[in-house]
Amino acid sequence: MSVDNLESVILLENARLLDPAGGLDALGYVLVRDGIIAAVAAGRPEGVELPAELRRLDAGGRWLTPGLIDLHVHLREPGDEHKETVVSGAAAAAAGGFTAVVCMPNTRPFNDCAAVTLQILAAAAGAAARVYPVGSISVGLQGETLAPFGEMRRAGVRAVSDDGRPVVNSQLMRRALEYAGDHDLLVISHAEEESLSRNGAMNEGATATRLGLRGIPAVAEEIMVHRELALAEYTGRPVHIAHVSTAGSVDLIRRAKARGVKATAETAPHYFTLTEEAVGLYDTRAKMNPPLRTAADVAAIREALADGTLEVIATDHAPHSDLEKDLEFELAANGIIGLESALPLSLALVRDGLLTPLQLVARLSTNPARILGVPGGRLAVGEPADLTLIDPDYKFTFRADELKSRSRNSPFIDWEMQGKAMLTIMDGRITHQEISF
């Protein structure tokens, strides 16, 4: 049996190569062999020795980027497979141009021990995207005792977080930062001061008042962002702030980075695309935590993406069925799906002149790989052949019945979008193809 079958050798030529790590933005080609990048260069593959059996694909000048990596998804397996499984979530990822996803531990049971980590990784074998599980910071996400970081790391966890809940106890967060270093784990913070946000359903302000909904003030996020930065500074350990949604958080992170705090931070497409007005008349598809904020916050988030204060765009993909969403607004679950809408929404930042294509790829691929400490994020020989071919001009309607995710909870359903992943390759294998060559 030859390993050089058609799938294992692919030449993608006439592509606009976008590699932020190497500063490369030029027409060129990538040769994929046995799941790794065997060659990458500007220009045409003339004088390059090519195998006889080769799948040769003309990219037609479309963008070829390292595979997109989503630092923040919820896959719902184990426990809520009616919302999403590891396999369906990975398929949604591939369809959205992602080759790897980082899945949060708030499953049922929680991923707070090696057994659950192994279960998730077993489900991920053969899935359409790499799956990097996140272990919990505390046992049972109870915020009391540290979860077994070392054993979970051995089982395959790459980061720890109690995402979905904040770590209320500051001493526990401090210990988590210290101990995570021993096991080479990234600590991801869901920053929320619960005594300020409890029972809140949307951003605090005039809109919440008009709708009679209890508000979640920006300061509930900012107080905790400040605490995480202070603890990171005190311990000298890195911290990653998840789903930043407010202008105040951005300001805190920018100033902390300037004085050398090892902080990184992400935001999600809905926080730079929508304001609290999207709640409209109690539309539960616009309910998430943190909530959609004001136009001033959106402007600050966009500015922070441009200047690199926020170096990652992650989706916070949070699938829910109608059982959790077709309810009174206050009773509905938080969260929206994001894997299949993130790329087109992010490409709008390039069209708006906020980011260069290279900067966008850095936020969706290179930086997540670096922060998590995993391969990928680069177009370089020897890297895994995780690649995304993007048509930035492709126009389409974002339709619920075309989603690969098992859930439909998105405020972007029926939006006219521009830009899409036309081909996704993970580990040298085509995981999504929307184009014929």
Add this chain to the structure above:
Amino acid sequence: MSADYLFPHRHILGLGDLAAADIDFILKTAESFKEISQRSIKKVPTLRGKTVINLFLEPSTRTRLSFEIAAKRMSADTFNISGAGSSTVKGETMVDTARNLAAMNPDCIIIRHACSGSPGLLARHIDASVINAGDGAHEHPSQALLDLMTVREHKGRIEGLKVAIIGDITHSRVAHSNIIGFAKMGAEVRVAGPATLIPPGIAAMGAQHCRSVRQAVSGADVVMALRIQKERQQDPLLPSLREYAIFYGITPEVMIHAASDAIIMHPGPINRGIELDPALADGPRSVILDQVTNGVAIRMALLYLIMGGE
């Protein structure tokens, strides 16, 4: 009102949805219905054969009774479903409840619910007309309409009046509907209360936030005290009801600053001696019992306008 005005609403979800012309028309209709309740036989056949369901998923005696009397005086058949203390009927979701109710072909559902926006959710899943009888901290439209009717009855107008609403503005759907209603009808609306109970963005709703009760009441034609609750969702809002009574209660000393012919209102039930001095509640300026009477007329008008207009 032009002769060709047609009431354009199928549902009454909040004053936010109603134009000033709609409010005026509802008040006029209610004023014409008030006489029915003064007859010896208090019944007209207008809504005979119509089915009205009172779906009260939060404790309520007064509002439910008022709607029931209104429906019966119009000869509608009324049925009560209550799930006091829970926001659902036996754990059913609102959408399931709506489907089950729809199967009984009601003409109108009157809903009270602890969650803001739930009447709209019900309306989206059922063909019947929906009247909001109070949803969370959102709106209580029939209460505001009966308050507007009562003020117009006593003052002859609403436009240009100074209306002071005192108390827990944050959690009060009565306050929200009244702010919207009085502002739409041209009154100057002021609110005052502990800073912990004044929500952000109240100016956008149409009210001016006054720093003190005295400032809000100064020169007011209408003074409305709201019912106060000390504890809400583990939120430390007030030191004590005693302190509230001292600094935010409506007393004869406070009323000295109001217009000499100012009227006093309260949506009930009253915490006597806390938000409102008993002498004022029972005194000549109080129109609290007129509010209750007008409540039936307003609810008759609403039922008539959304069901029996033909």
